[in-house]
Amino acid sequence: MSDSKPSIATPSVISDFKEITKMRLSLSVVFSSLAGYLLGVETVDYKTLVLLAFGGYFMVGASNAFNQIIEKDLDTLMSRTKNRPIPAGRMSVNVAFVIASVFTLLGLIILYSINKQTAMFGAISIFLYTCVYTPLKTKTPLAVFAGAIPGAIPFMLGWVAATDRFGIEPGTLFALQFFWQFPHFWAIGWFLYEDYKKGGFFMLPTGKRDKGTAVQIIMYSIWTILTSIIPVFGFTGQLELSVLAAIIVFLLGLWMLYYAVLLFNKMTEKAARQLMLVSVLYISLVQIVYVIDKFIR
Template identity: 85%
Template sequence: MSKTATPRVKHSLLSDFKEITKMRLALSVVFSSIAGYLLGVDEVSFKVLALLALGGYFMVGASNAFNQIIEKDLDVLMHRTRNRPIPAGRMSVKTAFIIASVFTVLGLSILYSINKQTAMFGAISIFLYTCVYTPLKTKTPLSVFVGAIPGAIPFMLGWVAATDTFGIEPGTLFALQFFWQFPHFWAIGWFLYTDYKRGGFFMLPTGKQDKGTAVQTIMYTIWTILISIVPVFGITGELKLSIIAAVIVFAFGLFMLFYAIQLFKKMTEKAAKQLMLASVLYITLIQIVYVIDKFIR
């Protein structure tokens, strides 16, 4: 008779704090915000940059903590999430709520100190993620569309923090990250399909690991690629892209598209995981290219 050993992970107060706020995810969001700020600013203010990073981190940490409070009974059903601080019993709901509330106040206060619009978009992000996206996840695959809105705000938020204006430039940055999230999250929804099903989450557009989902993943990847090169045509105001940078960004897009097509061909969880990794690499690299291109153009 064989026994499956469950690896023991040593948890500390710090590790639980990182997990309740999803520190790695929060830091990736901060990265997007900083990239957006550098694209929008004429002269870099390290004070504003620090405030944006700190406020953005608190904002995302609050959303993640509220999310885990709401989903605590569902998290315990899934292998991926059952060892989180609340379902594992290492952290009380009251403690998590205090962390989320303090993070909300700190995040919005810090963003407000930059300018009112930055705080407003931060508040919209927390509200949509917590009060709309999270409850919808167990009801409809359309939740991904709602969740893509707060997920797309950080890149745009940086520009708003730099300029205190909302126009075609931050709108383009928002659209780019908005459309990118569909192949990214559908890839995650595909390779975690069985685990999500345990918790009652149906994240794929058709609700299944089928050709319909794979085709839509390809379509949204193509939309992402097209939006990523729009600035080269000079129709996005102060957001510009040189021809060389546009070619590089387009090549990165083809790299992600390759893995989206591989998912369509293979229909495997391995292919979905490869697409997810490719999508993370893609969004990181194009944000870097956008920023470098601005400063060397």
């Protein structure tokens, strides 16, 4: 295998580093935390913005590296993960562990320099992802619930970094990103079902690609939509949303819901992949609308 495809088997050290820390995923998480910061801050402090970006990146990168160390044997069984740096033999567990540990320390120190609560939530995130979500993935579909907590922290983390307090506003941001993760992850679990099965991962709520899973995807999409428009009603303190922005956010939600219903009707991998792509665009666009609305209101 390695002889026939040397370009795949021997990527550069830089690309291995990017893969062990899942750079693209980490950057999308950083985007969430920066959006949360912009929503919470009165006057933008660019130093804090940069610290949050680096601190957030280090924390997510560390979580991903620890995850790949723990799952190295299972990763060899799955097509999408067998060429990762550790299972492919390009990086030792020790090197990956050093990267993960250094990233954890740097992340905590940087977030602590913003404020203590930001560092605390960052530490909780890394602990839940590494010590709860990762081990549960081969045991129960409830792992997705455990994983949705650290996955929902970044949006909230930005607000805490801006204000040094936790309240209804970051709680609402957390709830929005928490509910959103279920249609997103279950869509991934659907189209990668066979590959996940090879590694012993059962990510779907019923354990299989059935109507029960599709109904839950629709239900959590609806919860996401409802949570996304709560700020327009004035219940969420400093987190506000204009009527126009709420309408746009609601329409974006209907767009995602359409693809959730499409999955229910078609029950295909293609429909699941479409829902996953739309869900990624949805959460980014909602965050952008929230931020723009704050600054033009």
